[in-house]
Amino acid sequence: MRRAMIEVDGKVLEATVDDKGQALVNGQAVKPDAWKAPFSGTVFGIALNYQGLLDSKIAEFNQDPYKTPPKTPVLYIKTPNTVVGHEGNIVFPAGVDAIQAGPALGVVIGKRASRVSEAEAMEYVGGYTAVNEVTLPEVSFYRPAVKAKCRDTFCPVGPVVVDAADIADPHALEIKLLVNGEVRQQNSTANFVRSIPELISFLSQFMTFEPGDLIITGVPEGRVDIAVGDKVEVEIAGVGRLSNTVVAE
């Protein structure tokens, strides 16, 4: 099942989406006025979770001042003001030189998860969605990336959450970024540094996930600059294609 949140006549409704991309409410076809992000909780991001990206940074991380690559998952939070739905606008902030897209598989938590083992972690996944983890170029990974990552509209999500049962292997999904129809980034979730159950288990040892929380599982190497007017799409095989347009502030 593919589930969405849509706005119709000023009301937000839960919908399902059929194979043709048609939204249905109580079995009736409905034309959405807008697509809302299809989740309701906190957004937790995992940085440096593609092996190619981490490998490209290891030499730098081994230098001064810290001389140690990360030992545990590198985590961040994207605040609610960042979230926007499918076909919503990504606002290019005034006074900023560059912003970058970030194709990522989103994991939506299905039930409360506290101290779950890796073996049982996948039972806590409700479904999967596409995320565009928009950011200012990151010059340093040493301080929390609030100014880079928590800007309004910097977290498009959707259009749908695909039920976990419908994705045979979330660690073998092709993931692409398209800008104005051209493929600019292409990778596979097979290249995660840490798998989804490893992440859920690790994080749930010290904090509790609530149903509707979203984990951004990482952005592959090769971040792409995006510009005002660009149509930016994140496509994940079997999960969906998330489309947004960049507008000036």
Next chain:
Amino acid sequence: MKHARIRYQGEVHNVAVEDNNAVRLADGTLLAEDQVEWLAPATGSMFALGLNYADHAAELAFKAPTEPLVFIKAPNTYTGHRQITWRPDNVAYMHYECELVAVIGKTARNVKREDALEYVAGYTVCNDYAIRDYLENYYRPNLRVKNRDCTTPVGPYIIDRSQIADPQNLTLRTWINGELRQEGSTKDMIFDIPFLIEYLSSFMTLQPGDMIATGTPEGLADVVPGDEVVVEVEGVGRLVNTIVSEADFFAVKNAAVAK
């Protein structure tokens, strides 16, 4: 006025807080402080400041920052007044941080510092505990240090902005088991509340219910299971918390889930 969120007989209530922290429900019922479960009084994002007091920066051997060092805390780390917080097994250093919190009252974007306090609904207190053992240098301070289950007590309540004449001249104090261990003044903040609202709202929208935890002065110390830790901001509130062991915390939590 003072406003709190509490749970009573399984229901969450928004309440007014009266003398001796008695709470008044919407139907007029008055309940004593120890009859209710206190929840964090706001549920938005928390923007927490690192190294926002020069003395504390020096204590940690850092140069005072030239731009605010902000990190985000999510609602799953908050807990309320008179609740428990756990010290993980096998850690060497868990410390409290007494902080004044400004609670945002209306949507704030591109606010100038001279107007900034108009966007504050009121003030509360938080104890921004940290487990130093888990500190890593990536996105420091990392979530494993700062975003742990029930490891950010907030409250007891929000006191209206109009009742705090000068938020930049309040004494902060922390006691462990009745012994004064930390004392400072909000006048020593490097970046004051109007500056922080101007700064944050210059690049993002602050929402009603978001909180700015403004940092802590020097005077940190280790806390262990059994300790009662009280953080107080003069005129704002006194927030009580008890440290328990990891095993005791999860026994209580699992029993609550089973109920």
